[in-house]
Amino acid sequence: MTDDELSPAPPDFDRAFEDKLLELFRWRRDERHFKPDPLADGELDDLLKLVSLAPSVGNSQPWRFVRVVSSNKRKAIRDNFMACNSEALGDYHGEKAKLYASLKLEGMDRAPEHLSVFVDNDTDTGQGLGRRTMPETLAYSVVGGIYLLWLAARARGIGIGWVSIIDPVEVAKTLEVPPSWSLVAHLCIGYPEQHHIDPELERVGWQDRLDVSEFVTER
Amino acid sequence: MTDDELSPAPPDFDRAFEDKLLELFRWRRDERHFKPDPLADGELDDLLKLVSLAPSVGNSQPWRFVRVVSSNKRKAIRDNFMACNSEALGDYHGEKAKLYASLKLEGMDRAPEHLSVFVDNDTDTGQGLGRRTMPETLAYSVVGGIYLLWLAARARGIGIGWVSIIDPVEVAKTLEVPPSWSLVAHLCIGYPEQHHIDPELERVGWQDRLDVSEFVTER
Numbered sequence: 001m002t003d004d005e006l007s008p009a010p011p012d013f014d015r016a017f018e019d020k021l022l023e024l025f026r027w028r029r030d031e032r033h034f035k036p037d038p039l040a041d042g043e044l045d046d047l048l049k050l051v052s053l054a055p056s057v058g059n060s061q062p063w064r065f066v067r068v069v070s071s072n073k074r075k076a077i078r079d080n081f082m083a084c085n086s087e088a089l090g091d092y093h094g095e096k097a098k099l100y101a102s103l104k105l106e107g108m109d110r111a112p113e114h115l116s117v118f119v120d121n122d123t124d125t126g127q128g129l130g131r132r133t134m135p136e137t138l139a140y141s142v143v144g145g146i147y148l149l150w151l152a153a154r155a156r157g158i159g160i161g162w163v164s165i166i167d168p169v170e171v172a173k174t175l176e177v178p179p180s181w182s183l184v185a186h187l188c189i190g191y192p193e194q195h196h197i198d199p200e201l202e203r204v205g206w207q208d209r210l211d212v213s214e215f216v217t218e219r
Numbered sequence: 220m221t222d223d224e225l226s227p228a229p230p231d232f233d234r235a236f237e238d239k240l241l242e243l244f245r246w247r248r249d250e251r252h253f254k255p256d257p258l259a260d261g262e263l264d265d266l267l268k269l270v271s272l273a274p275s276v277g278n279s280q281p282w283r284f285v286r287v288v289s290s291n292k293r294k295a296i297r298d299n300f301m302a303c304n305s306e307a308l309g310d311y312h313g314e315k316a317k318l319y320a321s322l323k324l325e326g327m328d329r330a331p332e333h334l335s336v337f338v339d340n341d342t343d344t345g346q347g348l349g350r351r352t353m354p355e356t357l358a359y360s361v362v363g364g365i366y367l368l369w370l371a372a373r374a375r376g377i378g379i380g381w382v383s384i385i386d387p388v389e390v391a392k393t394l395e396v397p398p399s400w401s402l403v404a405h406l407c408i409g410y411p412e413q414h415h416i417d418p419e420l421e422r423v424g425w426q427d428r429l430d431v432s433e434f435v436t437e438r
Contacts, residue, residue, distance in 0.1 A: 010414045011242045013374040021240070021374055023230045025272040025367060051431045053244040055369070057383055059418055059426035065435045073438050088351045100348065126426045129319065130383045133303045137383045139355065140403070143362040148244060150274070151370075155232040155240055164276055164349045164356045175438045184359070195229045199278055207278035207345045212270045216284045219292050219394045 026197055028150055031159030032107035034190035039158065044113055044189065047152055054148040056141035058129030062121075063145040066175050068114040076174040077116075077166070077186065078108055084165045096206055103200065107161045111188035116171055117146055122180035142184045149187075159192035245416055247369055250378030251326035253409035258377065263332055263408065266371055273367040275360035277348030281340075282364040285394050287333040295393040296335075296385070296405065297327055303384045315425050322419065326380045330407035335390055336365055341399035361403045368406075378411035 044067070051063055068074055085101045108114075119142045121135075131137045150160045168183035201207050263286070270282055287293055304320045327333075338361045340354075350356045369379045387402035420426050 008416065010246050010416075011239065013239070013243060013376070017236070017239050017243075018371075018374045020230065020232070020236050021243070021371065022269065022272070024232060024236075024240070025269065025371075027229050028272075028274070030274055045432065045435070048431050048435055050241065050244065052428045053241070053247075055247070055249055055366070055381065057381075059420040059428065061429050061431075061434070063431070063434055065431075067435065067437045069437050084352045088348075097348070125429065126420070129307075129316070129420070129425065132307045132384070133386050134383045134402075136355075136358065140359070140362045143359045144366045147274070147363045147366045152237075152240065152244075155237045157232070162274065162276075164353045165351065167352050183353075197227060197229075201278040201345070201348070206348065209271045209278065210280050210344065212267050212280075212282070212284075213264065215280070215282055216264070216267055216286065218286045218288055 024151055024155055027195070028154045029159065029196055029199065031161040031188070031192050032103040032200060033193040034107060034110040034112070034159065034188065035193050036110050036112060037191055038112045039190065043158070047149055050152050051145040051149055054141070054145040056126070056144065057131045057137040058126030060123055060126030060131070060138060060141060062119045062123045062125070062138050063142045064118040064120050064177070064181055066116040066118070066177065068116055068175065073174055074114055077114070077171060080170050080174070081105065081108060081163060081166050084167055088165055096204060099204060100201070100206065104161070104163060104165065107188050108163065111161065111190040113189035115187040115189055116175055116183060117142060117185045117187060118172070118177055118181040119184050120181050139182070139184055146185055146187070153189065157191065159190060161188040163188065243370055243374055247373045248378065248415055249419065250380040250407070250411050251322040251419060252412040253326060253329040253331070253378065253407065254412050255329050255331060256410055257331045258409065262377070266368055269371050270364040270368055273360070273364040275345070275363065276350045276356040277345030279342055279345030279350070279357060279360060281338045281342045281344070281357050282361045283337040283339050283396070283400055285335045285337070285396065287335055287394065292393055293333055296333070296390060299389045299393070300324065300327060300382060300385050303386055307384055315423060318423060319420070319425065323380070323382060323384065326407045327382065330380065330409040332408035334406045334408055335394055335402060336361060336404045336406060337391070337396055337400040338403050339400050358401070358403055365404055365406070372408065376410065378409060380407040382407065
């Protein structure tokens, strides 16, 4: 470990930065209301580059990104959402669930960028280290990458919405990805039309945020 | 949506903040070298409170935290790691894998706080919204919470190491959690003894970080 001295001194993350970081956590929304304006040239590529800074098990970096640009493929994914959503609505009653679905659909229809994010379950990168007893940590690594992307995008005024009411196997087929890839998320990305500090599901009365201390125990 | 006007204006996340955020992403390490000093009183509780700001599917907030304080239970988890690790080492040859294991063990032995993080697979919160076709999004929500905790901790000078070479079912038994809870991560938490900008696995020559643009395609 003689190369310790090669690391520069860590920056001073002072109280002002910490406060702003909390603001970023607060203002990162699951975005559904997009302006139709395209992202600036190269903006998405710049953001994606940052994902290498996310933690991954054994440094496996199993994130795989597919920018969905073909209108046929976008339509197939929209149809996939519609089919899964009408089944999901069978579980619920009332206007709230319908509202939720209509907002998500509006987001899919207006967002200028669609990004499907996969995990490569067969990657050799990292030589399998750390995931033998918990192979799901490979997908978890991709989730860390997505959350980093989400925060970095929001800091630049770009919103991301995560679509999960979708058949993941169908998305993989539609996008013709390798058989070892599984869908982790389908993301809609663009400039937000509205700005909210509270989650949409809290605002429309679906589910409030709860105090985390309720979920902490000791053993 | 007439309550749009209730949201305050979003803060200005300027370039200086963005640069500092990238520094935070860069300096967030999977920590293995802890000082034995305890965290300041209430510090971990303060950090855990922030997890409510992480995204969760249908606002389900399925994160469940167990602070492992009993020395017997810590020992059981250490033994669990040792057993899984000696099996894992059977897969590898050479000094690097042994080094990795010894560093992780040192981290477990020195970190003042041990936190096991679970997902509650049966939570009613969020009424099941959004997770019918991809139930794994419930665990993914917990991962988002862990990454938020990791960043917030690092901003305060606190390091976190994620132990995944562990039998998750055994940890659940050891900690006597409800049957609907599954382990997502076992975290070691404390003040770092060293500061590095590069991942340990990169530094010791196990696995370099790769350019994310290699992992981006278009369809």
